[in-house]
Amino acid sequence: MNDVAKVIQLHDVNIEARPPRPTPRRWPEPTIGESTPGQVTSLTERLAATEPPPPQSLSDMLRGAVGKQIGKTADFARRRLTGDYPVDEFGFDEHLLESLILPMLRPMSDLWFRVQVSGMENIPEVGGALIVANHAGTVPLDGLMLQLAIHDKHPKQRALRLLAADLIFEMPVLGSLARKAGHTLACRPDAERLLRSGELTGVFPEGFKGVGKQYADRYKLQRFGRGGFVAAAVRTGTPIIPCSIVGSEEIYPKLADIKPLARLLNLPYFPVTPLFPHFGLLGAVPLPSKWYIEFGTPISTTGYEAEAADDPMTMFEVTDQVRETIQQTLYTLLTKRRNPFTG
Incomplete structure (x- = not known):
């Protein structure tokens, strides 16, 4: 018996002698609407995967919003009761600012004044800087709108620390809230401490002369005091950023002073004003003027020696x-504005 296994050739040895097989014809991919067997199901699944999820009902959206708000409120109450929030040496309570104060101001800014901001790229992301702005409006709402605009529009959501008049901090409730919102007295020592610690600081050099001027003098800058804010910037080597605000003059047009x-x-x-005190509390509602806030190019102070802060002529x-710079920017913005209330 022959033990050698028989080898069965699966392919012809002389492969090159055989003619090449014809290339199989490729049919185009079926498009939507075709009913090629075996692919209808895959196309349906593919289309279903790309379709957006069905919209939620109004009740589901409301329940989700209410649940989210309840969670935020509970977390806020827990942190306030347990003291789980930091407060700096000036009394700044960032947790209270972001959880309560700023959310209360957003409807007024977004819906009532419709604040439009430009030049935010001129505000540094880190380090100290002094923002100098015009002041107006009879009631100083411009400071609050300025702080909210920087927090919401700046990429780092920086907190603006305003230098305010003594009268603000002498008021029972308002003074405490101003401290918690990060503001402090408009004096040189406090300004220098904030700037040296890298804080974004704001000042209104016109003071009450600006915020309380007659409506006939709107957008005409008053005297800027003795230049104490410039001295603070020079001593700390921080830039000065001019800021021009249009719209605040029309919220309470001051016609007379008792x-x-x-x-x-x-x-x-x-x-x-046209509505106050004649209409009582209704007259205290600000008029819905259209606001524009523009931040100008920073003015560097690094070219001055620290001793220059004591030179009155240099500071002047x-x-x-x-x-x-602020006055010219105000004029430019006013020429672009067609109407005080519609913009």
Whole structure:
């Protein structure tokens, strides 16, 4: 018996002698609407996978929003009760600012004043800087709108620390809220401490002269004091950023001042507007003017020696440069605005 297994050739040995097989014809991929067998199911699944999820019902959306708000409120209450929030040496409570104060201001900014911001790229992402802005409106709402605009529009959501007048901090409730919102007295020592610690600081050099001026003098900058804000910037080597605000002049057009009543109440002025005090609390509602906030090119102070802060002429020149920059920007914005209330 022959034990050698028989080898069965699966392919012909002389492969090259055989003619090549014809290339199989490739049919085009079926498009939507075709009913090629075996592929209808795969196309249906593919289309179903790319379709957006069905929209939620209004009740589901409301329940989700309410549940989310309840969660935020519970977390806020827990942190306030347990003291799980930091407060700096000035009394700044960032948790209260972001959880309560700023959310209360957003409807006024977004829906009532419709604040439009430009030049945000001029505000540094880190380090100290001094923002100098014009002041107006009879009631200083421009400071609050400025702080909210920087927090919401800046890529780092920086907190603006305003330098405010003594009168603000003498008021029982408002003074405490101002401290918790990050603001402090408008004095050189506090300004320098904030700038040296890398904080974004804001100042309104016009003071009550600006916020309380007559409507006939709108958008005409008042005197900028003695240039103390420039000295603070020079001593700390921080840039000065001019800021121009259009729209604040029209919220409470001041037509007159009842000075005897202002002295009785220990106020810098007691305004008379088209609606106040004639309409009582209704007259206290600000008019819905359209706001524009523009941040100008930073003015560097690194070219000055620290001793230059004690030179009145140098401080006057820089102060005048800042003031002129803000005034010219105000004029430019006003020429672009067609109507105080529609923009």
